[in-house]
């Protein structure tokens with residue numbers, strides 16, 4: 001026995017009960033009941049047949065949800081930011097240029113990360129309530145000939161969805177790779193990696209996938225793969241796609257241990273993909289479009305406004321809702337949780353103090369959930385008006 005004295009006593013960690021709220025913020029969202037079950041499956045080593053087979057299922061499911069035939073498809077241990085850091089650090093070396101299409105908070109994060117890696121950054125900025133046209137990006141592509149362009153598909157800080165059609169061809173014309181964040185859009189809105197010429201894409205499990213955060217899918221095109229093979233720099237060990245591709249058997253000849261993937265998260269992601277494959281992409285896209293159309297109709301009928309002026313720019317998963325004059329956004333969010341046990345969020349970054357962010361996605365993309373959320377929002381509107389009189 002050690003003769004050292006404990007200087008820190010054990011803390012009293014008591015059991016804490018709480019009633020699960022309805023998760024209707026910009027993420028995380030509620031999980032499929034089957035995913036909650038999958039999280040309780042036995043812990044296994046990453047080096048065993050059961051997990052090898054499950055990883056093959058995950059890769060097949062990811063090729064489906066990204067709509068890519070690329071072999072370089074796998075999942076990273078970490079939340080959505082891991083995907084951002086991985087695609088940037090693997091594809092753009094120190095001293096090379098990353099062009100950032102900026103309209104919200106996620107591109108700001110990409111800017112910060114790129115700078116930490118010694119990457120040169122150039123930015124094209126538009127107002128946060130708009131989306132880009134190719135004509136707004138082409139002059140910068142032409143001028144800087146960047147290694148890559150970073151753009152967010154669905155932006156949960158502003159509630160916009162970026163049209164990506166044609167952007168791949170435009171980037172490739174200037175020798176630029178197209179990097180896309182689909183964390184809050186994938187499986188809720190159409191996305192076609194191969195057809196749109198996207199070179200690297202990442203997403204996350206805790207938004208429209210309706211799973212827990214902590215395991216993030218990524219995919220790379222043949223162009224991106226070529227860059228990874230010929231690059232002169234080394235990305236961080238934990239995010240190195242060359243090594244991870246061997247762990248995930250992307251080329252069919254290796255099952256090399258790189259790190260221990262969390263088995264519960266592994267099973268959960270596999271289960272999300274099973275659910276999405278059963279429903280099929282066209283059906284899940286249609287379900288999200290229908291619930292959100294109904295949500296927006298009910299918002300309009302109840303004097304709520306929209307931060308994003310053009311309906312075609314509005315994201316199907318996260319809506320930025322403007323309250324009538326005189327309401328405090330943080331107070332509104334607090335009341336929704338206290339009285340109705342519904343979790344929604346106030347604005348973030350450029351939308352702070354300007355809007356609520358309400359997420360109707362994944363398993364919560366239903367008429368029933370929309371009604372529950374709008375009824376509670378109407379009640380909150382009335383209650384906070386009364387209390388402020």
Ligand SMILES: *Cc1c(COP(=O)(O)O)cnc(C)c1O
Pocket residue numbers: 026027079080081082106152154155156157181182183184204206213
């Ligand atoms: C939520 C979100 C992220 C960050 O994901 P984390 O899981 O919190 O790391 C990145 N991009 C978009 C568009 C998001 O909505």
